[in-house]
Amino acid sequence: MTEFLDGPQGRRIACNRLDGQGPCVVFLGGFRSDMQGTKAVWLEDWARARGRAFLRLDYSGHGESSGAFEDGCIGDWLADAQAVLDRVEGPVVLVGSSMGGWISLLLARAMPERLAGLVTIAAAPDFTEAGFWTGMDAGQREALLREGRVLRPSDYDEPYVITRRLIEDGRRHLVLDRPLALPFPVRFLQGTADADVPMSWALDLLEHAEGPDMRLALVKGADHRFSTPDCLEMIGAAVEEVLARG
Template sequence: MSATNGISSGSITVGQGAEAREIAWKRRGAAGKGPALVWLGGYKSDMEGTKALALDAFAAEKGFEAIRFDYSGHGISGGAFSDGTISRWLEESLAVISRFAPEEVILVGSSMGGWIALRAVQEILARGLPVRVKGLVLIAPAPDFTVELIEPALSEAEKHALETLGYFEEPSEYGPEPYIYTRGLIEDGRKNRVLDGLIATGCPVHILQGMRDTSVPYAHALKLMEHLPADDVVLTLIRDGDHRLSRPQDIERLKAALCEIARA
């Protein structure tokens, strides 16, 4: 473990035997009272992205603890990306939360991280883990995206590739490397659905969603709200916002949402 500018870093081992993988993490210590902020990134994102760093800077400003990490197959963590599933990345998320988080946390999930945040709070409540989720901030959340967004849009060629190769590729608008979706990811996604019933988080939820999001349509955020009837849910629709929501004005909205949840 090392420490620089108030941030310690290292890795923890998650899983056993052939499933063991090293999960890299970074943790900013608290300088005051308040909940810890836990960053849950998106598909093929890492803990050094614009929003993750903005979260860390916000934590430094407010004296909060901030915890970031890379899922297996992402960033500097071990493991193969092609082995990744929601269950696997959820296991890693819960391991990091259990290892480092204090009694109270705010889970901040971006895109796929929104799905993992919702599953994480479900598991924390179901297992009776000794951590209280004070709130969720979900940025362009993509719960059930494999079931709701990918499977219905599969072409015959993609279905054939999944059956014969075990994966298919799709161009990414965010970089030269294509997105790879595996049969394992899609099949596991069906086991982790949250939009097949009511979602009980027991905490306030703030959703930030761009209306120009071509990856996760804003109708998906509206659908998510329908499945959170018992929670205090705020949805901020950003008319000119895209999927990333990484512009300065988007970061300000993220900070405002964090302040609101922290005060709740």
């Protein structure tokens, strides 16, 4: 059952919470995704079958949470996730998909003592800079700075708005421009056929981050959704492994 929490600046954050054994597994979804996605729902079923505490949420402007998507930015969605985590007792294992991988890394940097482990799926740290800004031509960049927004085509839906605020706020939340300590079990999952997050980003993240128990699994042919039955089982196995080693 969906519940609503009062988040930062009056934003109402929707989440689904499952009581059970801790540490609580928290799923953080991707850019323009919501908590009804395949991975989020599958992982909740996985947790329920094992009596495991679990939580999934919608950032503001996503799913059932308040706000307009194009008004948001990485800092807002990080604050939303942090507000929800503040209501969870004890340690957590974060499972971050795509943008949720970036947000989980920011949370790990801000509150490492709360994390018992981390699993990322096609993590996209710094994508507003390394993906959106770098991928724009001079005319698009000029239009973004002048008008405050540009339209970006999507492989999944209608074109969507990229705002100047999203780009500029993203630069204030980069994680690959400074040391990144992950002092807990970490498992990075990445498909080789991902058209949105290049495999090189996963290798760069593995090389950049520091931690005593860190592994990257590459799945040949898996795309950005990473939602085939085999991929979903890999996610569950990675969470199990992190929980066992945490």
